[in-house]
Amino acid sequence: MEFIATLIGLAISLVLAVWVGRDASRRQTQTAPFLWGFGVLLVWLLFFPLYLAKRPLKTGEVRSGGRVWNFMKYLAIAVSAYVPIVMVLALSDVAAQATSVEEAVALVVSLMLLMGLVWMIFAGGVLLIGLLFKKSSVIERGPTGTLAQASGGQYAKPYDSGQPEARRQSYSGDVQSSVNSEHQEGYGELASIKEIVDLSPQQALDEAQTFLVRQGYSIMERKGESLAMQRRFPYQPVEQNTLDLRVTALHQTEGGVQISVTGNDHEGVKEWQSAWAEWAEGLPKR
Known part of the structure; x- marks a missing residue:
């Protein structure tokens, strides 16, 4: 089961790293695209939300609240998306170790409650910290950064x-x-x-x-x-x-x-x- 979990984690890291590298190249990020991709490959739960919070915006895209808020928001989303995968793998492992149906049900329910509680505390804490730093008056409208220079500012809304x-x-x-x-x-x-x-x-x-x-x-x-x-x-x-x-x-x-x-x-x-x-x-x- 640990081997399967490792394979899934590597697959997610690889897919996101390739996507981030290509997206960063299209958006002409100041940081080299391969560095963004390498960071996501190593620790995607950290660098993927960071990239989404910092990447230059294309025409028509809007980002508000400041970079800290956006990083915390995307971090909470990434963790929330990954939790079900971890939960399914953990439940399968726990159920396989049970000696009876009753024990399996009890272990599954306990694990679900425990993981749900941990997820709520983590995601809620991350969002709370983000809200403390959120700046509603900060609104970014695409194109921004190098994309704005490339477009000559003609399409900024x-x-x-x-x-x-x-x-x-x-x-x-x-x-x-x-x-x-x-x-x-x-x-x-x-x-x-x-x-x-x-x-x-x-x-x-x-x-x-x-x-x-x-x-x-x-x-x-x-x-x-x-x-x-x-x-x-x-x-x-x-x-x-x-x-x-x-x-x-x-x-x-x-x-x-x-x-x-x-x-x-x-x-x-x-x-x-x-x-x-x-x-x-x-x-x-x-």
Whole structure:
């Protein structure tokens, strides 16, 4: 029976490792796909949920709650899916060792209750820990990561933060926006968020990219802690047909990021200043 259990475990690890390697390759993960596959092959109960929580999202996919919550959620799901297999193997082994029907029934019932209790405690504890770290305001919409760079941000879907008008108006005082009408072609800081945003640089750039795509911008470059966006006006002279923005999400030593926007699209910032305030208000703060 132990041999059968080992074979089943190896088969699950191998199938998931191949799937993860192929999926990671298609999604162009920063970590080499073969490393993800190797990790799943070694300890699939750990690395498979971790991969699902971190992998770049494709167009139309949504992930919310933050990475800790998603890891804990997928870990609970993986364990819950594996428990029935372990239970069937264990019950078969126990029943084979019984000397009578009554003893077999008693052992089977006892084992089922024990394993059910262990599963409830483990899965419930994992989900409880995940809920403690869950950030409902963190919403990732595909494409993200390297997939967003490959698609140029054209397909990032918008989202409605659902904040009432009164809260948006009150928060506008926390958003700095400077517009110099005498130097429309000059570059400078256009907007920033005074508070520290409780996101990683990549998560903050994902959110900023989604917001700016809603305003009509397309991604030009995404590297490190910065995101370059551009808005085109095809009927204008060549030297005047593009307006640029650069979003910077600087990691802070105490955690979180400081978000600022620089560029030359002064008029554009004027147009979406209230939308910026609403979007910024919906971000998690430290």
